Amino acid sequence: MADRNPDEVALLTAMITKGSENPKSIAARIGPARTYALAGSALAVAAERRFPTGSTYAEVAAYSKGLADRFPNAAELLKPTVVEAMIRSGRGEEGLLDGLDVSLVRQLLLMLPYALMTDLELSAVDKESFIDEVIEMTDEESE
Template identity: 40%
Template sequence: MIRNDNEVALLKATATKGSQSPSDLAEVVGSNRTYTLMSHALTVGASRKFTGVDVAGQVTEYVSDLKNRYPAVDILKPSVAEALLRAALGEPERLEGINPNDAGALLFFLAHVLLVDQQLDDAQVESFVDQVLRLASSV
């Protein structure tokens, strides 16, 4: 698997609090590739965060917590956030009826916050990057 330095930096910035701005790196990587990487980042992050019996309940609770923590973030629409997370966890039908502009805007924010909340150490960040790049290379 070929590792592009800009893509690696984008994924590390997505998973790391206080790192280089992911949005600056996204411009370098390009919008289509960034969307692909962020979609897979959300899938990897969500599969690590939400496990067990009541995944739907965990997602609802997490989104409610996000809305309380980030009340000024206009793009954080609970129904869209839940749909994105549930789609990332294997329920793509949850995206039916969701405005693509709302989903696209929220995807980047949601992936970043979800991963930063997990407080990954350096080895876990590297594992995350490798996993996302493997998924993205199979597209």
């Protein structure tokens, strides 16, 4: 099991759990570098779980188009082409985020794992597995 900092666990839990603490307030305690490293890994894990190998671009595009309806308060941020690029980047495609506003990418890094994972109705064990995988991935990338 990965080393588990309580604030990191709280951040990742908030990123995938309805009714949790706002990830932005937790991120302030962790600091931006570690927060966005964790968020990038969280997006990668969430994108792979929601769109496993064999998923099509059409499935990702259709999902991306529906997010603004699911989250009307964030509709301005959830532009389908940007969301699709973020998800596909999370699945390992490169160059799709070139030229995007860094602030928008950061906001979506905190939002998209929630959108991707909450509709999977995760059990407590699934959430723990997600958190461990994200922390482990982040730690490996920072070595």
